[in-house]
Amino acid sequence: MKIQTIADLERLSRDYSAKLYYPERIKVNIGMASCGIGAGAQASYKRAVENLSDDKNIEICRTGCIGFCEEEPLVEVLSKGKPRVMYRHITEDKIIEAIEDYKNQEFKKKLVLGQMKDPRSILEDELENPQAHIPAIDGIPYLEEIPFYRQQVKVALRNCGYIDPEQIEEYIARGGYFAFLRSLGEMSSREIIATIKESGLRGRGGGGFPTGIKWETCAKHRGERYIICNADEGDPGAYMDRSVLEGDPHSVLEGMLIAGYAIGSKEGFIYVRHEYPLAVKRLITAIKQAESYGLLGDNIGGSDFSFRIKISTGAGAFVCGESTALMASLEGKVGRPRAKYVHTVEKGFRNMPSNLNNVETYSNVPVILLKGSKWYAGMGTQRSKGTKVFSLVGKVNNTGLVEVPMGISLREIVYDIGGGIPKKKEFKAVQTGGPSGGCIPERYLDLGVDFDELTKVGSIMGSGGMIVMDQDTCMVDVARYFLDFLKEESCGQCNPCREGIKQMLDILTDICLGKGKDGDIELLEELGAMIQKFSLCGLGTSAPNPVLTTIVYFRDEYEAHIRDKKCPAGVCKALFYYEIDKEKCTGCQVCARKCPQEAITGEKKKIHVLDQSKCIKCGICYEACKFDAVVVK
Amino acid sequence: MRETTALCTKPVIELDFMELDRIIDDEYSRDKENLIMILQAIQNTYNYLPKPTLAYLSEKTGVPLSQIYGVATFYKTFSLEPRGKNIIYVCLGTACHVRGGGKIMDRLKEILRIDTGETTEDMRFTLEGVRCIGCCSLGPVIKINEDIHSRISGDMVENILSKYA
Ligand SMILES: Cc1cc2nc3c(=O)[nH]c(=O)nc-3n(C[C@H](O)[C@H](O)[C@H](O)COP(=O)(O)O)c2cc1C
Ligand code: FES
Numbered sequence: 001m002k003i004q005t006i007a008d009l010e011r012l013s014r015d016y017s018a019k020l021y022y023p024e025r026i027k028v029n030i031g032m033a034s035c036g037i038g039a040g041a042q043a044s045y046k047r048a049v050e051n052l053s054d055d056k057n058i059e060i061c062r063t064g065c066i067g068f069c070e071e072e073p074l075v076e077v078l079s080k081g082k083p084r085v086m087y088r089h090i091t092e093d094k095i096i097e098a099i100e101d102y103k104n105q106e107f108k109k110k111l112v113l114g115q116m117k118d119p120r121s122i123l124e125d126e127l128e129n130p131q132a133h134i135p136a137i138d139g140i141p142y143l144e145e146i147p148f149y150r151q152q153v154k155v156a157l158r159n160c161g162y163i164d165p166e167q168i169e170e171y172i173a174r175g176g177y178f179a180f181l182r183s184l185g186e187m188s189s190r191e192i193i194a195t196i197k198e199s200g201l202r203g204r205g206g207g208g209f210p211t212g213i214k215w216e217t218c219a220k221h222r223g224e225r226y227i228i229c230n231a232d233e234g235d236p237g238a239y240m241d242r243s244v245l246e247g248d249p250h251s252v253l254e255g256m257l258i259a260g261y262a263i264g265s266k267e268g269f270i271y272v273r274h275e276y277p278l279a280v281k282r283l284i285t286a287i288k289q290a291e292s293y294g295l296l297g298d299n300i301g302g303s304d305f306s307f308r309i310k311i312s313t314g315a316g317a318f319v320c321g322e323s324t325a326l327m328a329s330l331e332g333k334v335g336r337p338r339a340k341y342v343h344t345v346e347k348g349f350r351n352m353p354s355n356l357n358n359v360e361t362y363s364n365v366p367v368i369l370l371k372g373s374k375w376y377a378g379m380g381t382q383r384s385k386g387t388k389v390f391s392l393v394g395k396v397n398n399t400g401l402v403e404v405p406m407g408i409s410l411r412e413i414v415y416d417i418g419g420g421i422p423k424k425k426e427f428k429a430v431q432t433g434g435p436s437g438g439c440i441p442e443r444y445l446d447l448g449v450d451f452d453e454l455t456k457v458g459s460i461m462g463s464g465g466m467i468v469m470d471q472d473t474c475m476v477d478v479a480r481y482f483l484d485f486l487k488e489e490s491c492g493q494c495n496p497c498r499e500g501i502k503q504m505l506d507i508l509t510d511i512c513l514g515k516g517k518d519g520d521i522e523l524l525e526e527l528g529a530m531i532q533k534f535s536l537c538g539l540g541t542s543a544p545n546p547v548l549t550t551i552v553y554f555r556d557e558y559e560a561h562i563r564d565k566k567c568p569a570g571v572c573k574a575l576f577y578y579e580i581d582k583e584k585c586t587g588c589q590v591c592a593r594k595c596p597q598e599a600i601t602g603e604k605k606k607i608h609v610l611d612q613s614k615c616i617k618c619g620i621c622y623e624a625c626k627f628d629a630v631v632v633k
Numbered sequence: 634m635r636e637t638t639a640l641c642t643k644p645v646i647e648l649d650f651m652e653l654d655r656i657i658d659d660e661y662s663r664d665k666e667n668l669i670m671i672l673q674a675i676q677n678t679y680n681y682l683p684k685p686t687l688a689y690l691s692e693k694t695g696v697p698l699s700q701i702y703g704v705a706t707f708y709k710t711f712s713l714e715p716r717g718k719n720i721i722y723v724c725l726g727t728a729c730h731v732r733g734g735g736k737i738m739d740r741l742k743e744i745l746r747i748d749t750g751e752t753t754e755d756m757r758f759t760l761e762g763v764r765c766i767g768c769c770s771l772g773p774v775i776k777i778n779e780d781i782h783s784r785i786s787g788d789m790v791e792n793i794l795s796k797y798a
Contacts, residue, residue: 038768038781069770236726236765274673274710275766277779315669315708318764332668333700334707391769393728399770431727465769467727481730485764491707594788596740616743619736620787 002294004302006181009172016173020163021119021130022080025059028099030090031074031161033065033246034278035239041073043092051096058099064247066161068148069400071113074161077102078116083137088113107137114143121158123175123370148398148417153379155387156204156240156363157403160247165282168289171250177295179366180257184301187369189219192262196365198373200385204240205230205321205358206436206463207538208384208451211365214355218345219263221353227260227268228349228356230326234273234318235434236485238465240389241359243401245272245279248363249286253296253309255362258369260307263355268309271326274316283311318435318489319539323348323356325491336491337537358463360389380406384450388464392418395425395470411445414468425470429553433462435482435489436542438549439475458549460542474571475554476561480508482546490539497540500531504547512572516562521551570632573617577633580610584629591621591630646683653686657693665694668704672711681712717752717759719797722776726765729772733786737773738762740787744794758797 003009030036030045048060066074071088075098078084085107087098098111107115115137118129136142143149154160163170171177183192197212218225229252233241244252256268272280287309290296298306312330319325320335327349329335348354364386368376377385384406390413393399397419404413410430414420421427429439432449438459440447447453454461469478483505492498504527507520528544535541551558560566567575580591580600587605599615602608610621610630622630656674661667671694675686682705691698705711723738738749741760745753752759768774771783775793782793 034766034781035768035770038771038774038783072771233767234764236730237728237769238765239767239769242767275763312667313670313673315673316710316763317708329669330666332664332666332696332704334703391728393769393772394731401770434727465727467731467769469731473731478727478731481727488709596743596788616739618740618787619733623733623786624788 003177003181004294006178006185009177009181012169013173013175016169017127020170020173023059023078024080025057026077026079026099026102028058028060029063029076029078029161030060031065031072031076032062033160033243034276035065035069035243036072036074037278039069039072040091044073044075044090044095047092048095048099052099061164062166063163064160064165065243065401067152067157067243067401067403068113068398070398074113076116076161081134083134084116084119084131085137085140086113086116086143087111107140109139112140114141114146117142117144119162121162121174122153122155122367123158123178147419148400148402151408151412151417152403153387153405154403155367156244156251156360156389157401158248158367159251160243160401163248165247165249166285168250168286168293171248175370176250176366177254179369180254180261180295181301183258183369184261184303184305189262189264192258192369193219195369195373196262199368199376200373200380200383201361201364201368201376202384202451203358204360204364204388204463206235206433206460208461211357211361214345214357215259215263217343218353218355221346224267224350224352225263225265226349226352226354227256227263227265228327228330228354229256229268229270229362230321230323230356230358231270231272231276231279232314232321232326233276233359233463234321235463235465237393237431237467238391238434238463240391240401240464242276242279243389244359244363245276246282249279249283250290251363251366252283252359253286253290255357255365256309257295257300257307258365259355259357259362261305265355266306266308268307269330269349270309270311271314271320271330272311273314280311280313287311317491318485319491319537322537322539325537326356327354334491336493337539339536360464381448381450381453383452388449388461390449390464390466392466392468394431394467395421395473396468397422406450407448409446409448410440413449413466414445418468421468421470425472427468428471428473429469429475431467431469431478431546432465433460433545434465435486436460436538436545437462437465438545439469439478439553440549441553458545458552460545472569472571474567474569475550475557476508476511476567477569477571479547479550480505480512483508483543486539486543490543494534494536494540496531496534497536497543500527500535501540501543503527504531504544508547511558511561512567512574514561514565514572514574516558518562520562521555521558525551568632570619570622576617577612578610578615578617578622578630579633580608581629581631582607584627586627586629588626590624590626594620594624596620646679648683648685648689649678650689652678653689657690663694665696668694668696668701669708672701672705676711681715684713715752715756717756719757719777720759720761722761722763722766724764724766724768724772724774724776725762726769726772728769729765729774732772734773736787737775737785737790740790744791758794
């Protein structure tokens, strides 16, 4: 069937909406994005299918990631007229138990994360809440009210975890492709661009360039124009784009279609990093399905607008996230950036006008068109509108993806949503903006997060990675880590970046090895300033940021390494040793059993001894001791 | 920036030219723009990029061998050396790093007695570092072939390896 009109969409939407919200059978939605699979969801799915495929009353389905990765594998169970319940940590040994639990409507606390109050997407205001008349289960919190979700507003992530990403009909059922068909039928290119401009949407890839202005400039240039999606997501510790691609690929296709129509393009490309094989697979499926419904291809919806989307995979090069390098890579070449005297909106891919946006940017677009620019601009801060997805990871209790209105404070993210630091350890810093960003200390946690605030303290919001660090993280080592990353990733074209980063790295490596000298810090600062000023592309100009911010906020740690030859956090192997605290050791033998070097000896219930000559500082005993008896010296 | 390795000439392998033609002509329509994806497909077939395949690819697409070599050495995925039967990717992304990814790497190096980027003598394992596979919430993470192992600690490593013959 080809979809030609809004009425066609409405018909499909109605049919599938019933299946999504009022299933006759028990519907088991297993969260199967890469993170869920990594936590064991694939095995749970297999077990459920093997054991229950004969059961006519049960339907096993898969969805994307609903965000609360700490509790994965997550499994949601629902059926018509009954509550929708989210079960947590459902590994293969628990999947049958969880489904039984739902069948018997027992809702054992140890299995249940929460019940869902309202499953509708942000595009379904007009629909009645399917759960409206269903009595709440006593003693089980509403999912929307637990601290992790309470402040979240899902725009870009509106469908992740709610639909089967490999079924276009479910995307349509939750309001998908309406924005595109409506704008195709009712709006001119100029009106679409005006709406995006008014909404204040800024690029989510990190730079924060106003999307509407980019579209407008690109549309002005003559010649074949291209729409490109940056799905290279190179920042380590960030996985917002992966989640959207794996959980809701059509939202990106729809955003690109709208951009294509507004800018006057016939061809789109998605550049995905090859480390995301599942995203690639789901995108391929999504494109095929959209083509078979006539939503991609020639004369879409009977109009004279034709548009196709191709997928291209990267091959492991961080610099290919940079716009000009990405376009060179798309052409099958080495991904080296060029100086941007001429912008890519004028001369980009194949030397033609090209519009590049990030995954999350595109997935916001359909919502803005349906709900209006005013609605969108009503969220966020003065100069950063809407919501932003963050990947909250590292040393924090509730790891996962969070989507919140811009302007929310770092403290709210780390403590209210993230639930603070595990094992009662002390917060040290939160790293934002990936290798181009910085480390923000405790005293700035009340800053609101948006494109402009974090730059005031030397970091950037970036694409949304937020890595929380605690007392066990060495800031000098973190700075060294980022430079090591950037040294590998520098394309090598320009001197300041290629040689400068290497010099800074050598100095930092020496510091971490206990060979630091007076004056090293100043030298780092000097080199950093030079690299920032003279590098060719964004990789180089931002490369010194992690070092410079840690010098400003954690100078004492640098000094401890250089002067006292100590690593207070116990990370730099040359600068600390482990010791067993005689007061705290209970003689439980756990460390002795786990030590791969047999460096720890001691009888049961007697104080243990660590033989320094055998110790390789692997840290296994430190992690294993429940009594904090292994200490860093 | 990566140090370049010499084009590998060591083992003599049987090339399946029909398969190469299928990849280059049918799957990627001999299009220069698809060079990176063609190389990926070749690497999927042989586990690395044998030198003769690059020459063959150059001949068919008209892209100079020097340029193909440039691409094959610029991007980290590609290997010009044969790799082990099982490839271990240790995540060294930031989230995994602060949760001890580096220690996992050290443990693996010790157990396997090889360095990053190397292959064990029996060709059973190749050890590689990657910067983030997108499962940051579950760190530290390693990926062996297609399987993701999450929330691992140093003392779990040996047990995990034993599952891969
Ligand atoms: C070194 C470097 C790496 C980058 N990596 C990415 C990336 O992985 N994903 C991304 O969307 N943007 C990345 N960017 C930003 C892009 O160059 C570009 O600004 C962005 O994709 C534009 O889309 P937006 O306006 O929707 O954000 C990177 C920039 C630099 C300098
Ligand atoms: S940092 Fe290890 S998976 Fe992202």
